Amino acid sequence: MDTNGPGELGKPFKVNKSLLTPEEKLEFEEGWRINNFNEFVSNKISVQRTLLDYRDKQCLTVKYSNNLPEVSVVITFHNEAWSVLLRSIYSILNRTPPSLLKEVILVDDFSTMEHLKGPLEEFLIRFKKVKLIRAPRRQGLTRGRILGYKAAVGEIVVFLDSHIECTEGWVEPLIDPIAKNWTTVMTPVIDVIDSDTFQYSFLPAETTSVGGFDWSLSFTWHGIPESEKKRRKYQHHLPVRSPTMAGGLFAISRKYFEYLGTYDEGMDIWGGENLEISFRIWMCGGTLLTAPCSHIGHVFRKSPPYSWGSKANVVRNNNVRMAEVWLDEFKEYFYQHINYTLGDYGDVSSRKSLRERLKCRSFDWFLVNVYPELIVPAExxxxxxxxxxxxxxxxxxxxxxxxxxxxxxxxxxxxxxxxxxxxxxxxxxxxxxxx
Structure with missing residues (x-):
């Protein structure tokens, strides 16, 4: 492969719009309008582009078990751009040891674009390990992922977004800790793929961030606390405890995912499910870690390009469901942010029963033992x-x-x-x- 081609080695590919033909300008603008990223540039870059091996030197010395379990990779998509989706698939197939990759399950969440119908099915025929599941109606992220989980047969399920690129050595750091303890949930370092130039920007292990949240129940990134650095003896390549996950990319034992109650199917479309499952992992006896030696690039965009249809206040309703089940008395701080307009968040009795059945700890325990850095307004x-x-x-x-x-x-x-x-x-x- 020509490493000097557009975007190769993760380099940016820039387009001078003034030099485009009228037809190209229309394609350029339409790509941005539909996707909220530069599809025109993505289409110029190979779907199997090369990336540098970004791993820190310490990561290259880590020895993993010779008997690691197989993984099922689940990707849920809705009206995803062709080149971006294919690049995601190829990066998994090309950079995952065949002995560890059981299957890639694509869950089409009721896409309407023509290229994701017959053309996609025809393209996927060449891949023995890639399966396509069609949702009969719009499911949203959580219910779409549950469809993929139910079809998975690998011992470990890795949930990924449909606009990502896996790098060399991405999978072993995620599954090795789970193989040692089935209640461990792993997330990779999420590197940024620029939405305009598709440049891959690598984050070294020393700058690994952990997830947090604020009282509006928005996910936030933070540096590793000093106490956690000391626990790891300042070895930057070791897995780090993270209070929450971003939610788009993580690995979990298929049996543990079921034990935890999978996702809250009462949550619609997208939003809040990442914090909900993070709280549930920690409060119900599990551990959430980030692997600085596992890197996956992600195309970040300012807003989702799809419509949520007639459903209003989806994120708020999802967050209220989470607050009602998991936040105990601390839910009042979130409700202050939304002026106590809880809306119609549905029935959460089954999720409360799940918490009781799993004998989960209190949210106060979580704040004291997992996220003591968070300022509680009352304090x-x-x-x-x-x-x-x-x-x-x-x-x-x-x-x-x-x-x-x-x-x-x-x-x-x-x-x-x-x-x-x-x-x-x-x-x-x-x-x-x-x-």
């Missing part, structure tokens, strides 16, 4: 906003956990929607009486 000395009456200014602590012994910082908020500065809102969560 703050003061909360609210401080604003200048004469200038568009506000105060914000520059320190993640509001160290009251360090000075506050003044930010200019003029012209910023929602008074957001460098990704932070101008809000004080903790303030010293001496400040």
């Amino acid at each position: 703050a000395l003061y909360s609210g906003e401080i604003r200048s009456k004469t200038q568009p200014l506000c105060l914000e602590s520059p320190h993640r956990y509001g160290d009251v012994n360090k000075p506050l910082k003044l930010f200019y908020c003029h012209g910023l929607k929602g008074n957001q500065v460098n990704g932070y809102y101008c809000r004080l969560e903790k303030l010293s009486l001496n400040s």
Whole structure:
């Protein structure tokens, strides 16, 4: 393969729009409109493009078991771009040892695009390990993944998105810890594939992030806490405990997924399921880890390109279901964010029964033992906003956990929607009486 071709070795491929023909410009604009990423550029890049071996040197010295279990990879898609979907499939097939890959299960969540009908079926005939499941109606991410899980026969199920690229050595760091302990759930390091140029940007093990959340129940990324660094003896390549997962990419024992109650099928389309299963793993006796030696690239886009149809407030309803079942008294902090407009979130009695049956711990236990870094509003000395009456200014602590012994910082908020500065809102969560 020509490593000098467009996008090879993960390099960016840039298009000068002014040099495109009128037909190409229409194709360029249409690709962005339909996908919220640059499909025009993706189509210029080989679906089997080469990537560098990004693993840290320490990762190359790790010895894994010679008897690792087989995996079933489940990919759910809805109206995915042709070249992006094929690149995802090829990256799995080309960079997974055949002895470890039982199957790739594609779950079509009621796509309407013509290229995902007959042309896709015809293309997939050449792959013995690739199966295609068609949902009879729109299922959403959680129910679509359950369809894939039910069809899987591998001992471990790996859930992936349909716009990813697996790198060399991606699978062994995910399945080895699960083979040693079936209640362990693993996530890879999620590298960024630029939505415009499709450049693959690698994150070294030293900069691995862990998942968190805030009281709006939005997923957040954070650096590894010092306590966790000490536990790992500052060996950056070792798996790291993560309070939550992003949700798009993770590996789990098929039997443990069933034991945990799979997904909450009352959740619609997308949103909230990642935090829900993260809380459930930790509170019900499991462990959630990120493997710095496993890298998968993901095309991040600003918003989903598909419609949620007539269903309104899908993410809010999903989050309320989660809060009602798992957050105990702490659900009040989320409800304050949504002004107690809980909406019609459906029946959660079966999920509460699941929690009782599994004898899961309290959410307070989770906050103390898994995510002590999260500031609980009731524990703050003061909360609210401080604003200048004469200038568009506000105060914000520059320190993640509001160290009251360090000075506050003044930010200019003029012209910023929602008074957001460098990704932070101008809000004080903790303030010293001496400040």
